[in-house]
Amino acid sequence: MAQDLNYRKETPSQTAGPYVHIGLAPGAAGFDIYDQELGKDIAGPNAKGERIRVEGIVIDGVGSPIKDVLLEAWQANADGIYAHPEHAGDVEDGFRGWGRVITDFETGEWGFDTVKPGIVMGRNGCPMAPHITLWIVARGLNIGLNTRIYFEDEVDANAADPVMNLIEWERRRATLLAKRSERDGQIVYRFDIKIQGEDETVFFDI
Numbered sequence: 001m002a003q004d005l006n007y008r009k010e011t012p013s014q015t016a017g018p019y020v021h022i023g024l025a026p027g028a029a030g031f032d033i034y035d036q037e038l039g040k041d042i043a044g045p046n047a048k049g050e051r052i053r054v055e056g057i058v059i060d061g062v063g064s065p066i067k068d069v070l071l072e073a074w075q076a077n078a079d080g081i082y083a084h085p086e087h088a089g090d091v092e093d094g095f096r097g098w099g100r101v102i103t104d105f106e107t108g109e110w111g112f113d114t115v116k117p118g119i120v121m122g123r124n125g126c127p128m129a130p131h132i133t134l135w136i137v138a139r140g141l142n143i144g145l146n147t148r149i150y151f152e153d154e155v156d157a158n159a160a161d162p163v164m165n166l167i168e169w170e171r172r173r174a175t176l177l178a179k180r181s182e183r184d185g186q187i188v189y190r191f192d193i194k195i196q197g198e199d200e201t202v203f204f205d206i
Helices: 020-024 155-160 170-176
Strands: 051-059 069-075 098-102 109-115 131-138 145-151 177-183 186-190
Touching: 051 069, 051 131, 069 109, 098 109, 145 170, 170 177
Parallel strands: 051 186, 145 177
Antiparallel strands: 051 109, 069 098, 069 131, 131 145, 177 186
């Protein structure tokens, strides 16, 4: 038996498949399964800070929108604190700091409402600029992609951010900056994600 183990071959890799968004976000895909679907409410009604909307599109290597993507977001609250058992009582009631959305099947657009996160204390007490972490899965991707959304108006904090400073070229750093605008009285940050090609979004190996 032990000898047979030496001849086992590696299992072939697989992509996420065309139905990952239905399995992980059925309500958004039109399937009314749960009374309360996980990941729909990121900040909750009691969260303090600036209310914002983050939205964008995921683009493939030939410039076309990908329309069956699932995105998960993690973020700190406005004080830079994550909703974690170690910080029980330090975040607002109802603040999850985590959400899950899918792209629109027709347009490829995605978006979510939240509050703008604050500066987070990283390793060795080094402050990290306000950011939202994204995990992206879609048909055609063998593994999920990890990236960060930074905010273009946080100029000083971005310049001091240790992760941003690992990226050598300014043009590459720019792919992590969400652009701020206002629409119907609401603050909107635009963050388009390019999977490959010119100006490909920076992804992290974590």
